[in-house]
Amino acid sequence: MKNLKIYFVESPCQSEKILGREAKDYLFKEFEGIEFQIVKDFFDVDFSRLPVAVLSLDMPLVTKEYLVRLLETASKQNVDKYVFGDGESQFCLVVGGGRKTYFVEDEVFLQLGGAKNYNMVYNSLRRRIMSRLIQDGIVLLGEDFHIDDTVIVEKGVTLHSPLTLKGNTVVKSGAVIENSVISDSTICENAQITSSHLTSSHVGENSTVGPFARLREGKILENCRIGDFVE
Numbered sequence: 001m002k003n004l005k006i007y008f009v010e011s012p013c014q015s016e017k018i019l020g021r022e023a024k025d026y027l028f029k030e031f032e033g034i035e036f037q038i039v040k041d042f043f044d045v046d047f048s049r050l051p052v053a054v055l056s057l058d059m060p061l062v063t064k065e066y067l068v069r070l071l072e073t074a075s076k077q078n079v080d081k082y083v084f085g086d087g088e089s090q091f092c093l094v095v096g097g098g099r100k101t102y103f104v105e106d107e108v109f110l111q112l113g114g115a116k117n118y119n120m121v122y123n124s125l126r127r128r129i130m131s132r133l134i135q136d137g138i139v140l141l142g143e144d145f146h147i148d149d150t151v152i153v154e155k156g157v158t159l160h161s162p163l164t165l166k167g168n169t170v171v172k173s174g175a176v177i178e179n180s181v182i183s184d185s186t187i188c189e190n191a192q193i194t195s196s197h198l199t200s201s202h203v204g205e206n207s208t209v210g211p212f213a214r215l216r217e218g219k220i221l222e223n224c225r226i227g228d229f230v231e
Contacts, residue, residue, distance in 0.1 A: 006036040006053045007045045013112040014057035019125050020148025020167060023112050026060035042090040053093045058112040061124055066108050067093065084109040125149070188222070
């Protein structure tokens with residue numbers, strides 16, 4: 001990967017938000033530290049230095065790991081070029097100057113345009129985020145989780161679905177959250193949130209909120225209880 005240069009081609013959907021980030025920001029985050037250049041069109045790509053990858057800025061599912069596997073396969077099978085998508089796309093990975101070309105139809109190269117593609121990308125990103133949380137030591141009970149990529153959840157947290165965590169939310173170790181919608185809030189150690197809606201709020205250590213509470217810009221100190229139907 002260290003010799004690979006990536007060209008990101010601008011797209012009308014590159015600034016579309018999905019699970020907390022713009023589409024292009026997923027790519028910038030994923031390929032941080034790797035040489036890249038943003039171009040307006042495929043024909044602005046310089047193929048004089050190989051290998052080169054050309055990706056659209058509305059392809060948030062592409063990962064370094066995937067491109068590494070393609071490069072390894074190219075080396076073993078003497079492949080010169082991979083074309084991504086349906087075969088008509090100009091997005092590609094060019095390894096050599098020969099004519100041995102493979103077409104790669106994989107969902108990681110889906111672009112955001114259209115409701116169908118947006119839905120497919122959304123669900124793939126959602127599963128990816130859930131898998132990462134489980135690997136980090138977070139207990140996820142249920143299936144209906146919608147957690148932005150920008151959310152920070154510490155090891156030792158237990159989350160019960162249905163649950164939505166959005167924006168710059170931070171959930172600290174020992175917290176338990178169930179059946180809630182939380183945006184841009186901090187949930188401190190060992191706090192418990194049940195069936196509640198929090199926006200831009202802070203819940204202190206060992207405090208409980210809910211069920212059916214609603215907090216907007218609330219600041220709850222430690223060892224407090226916000227009971228049923230409190231707004």
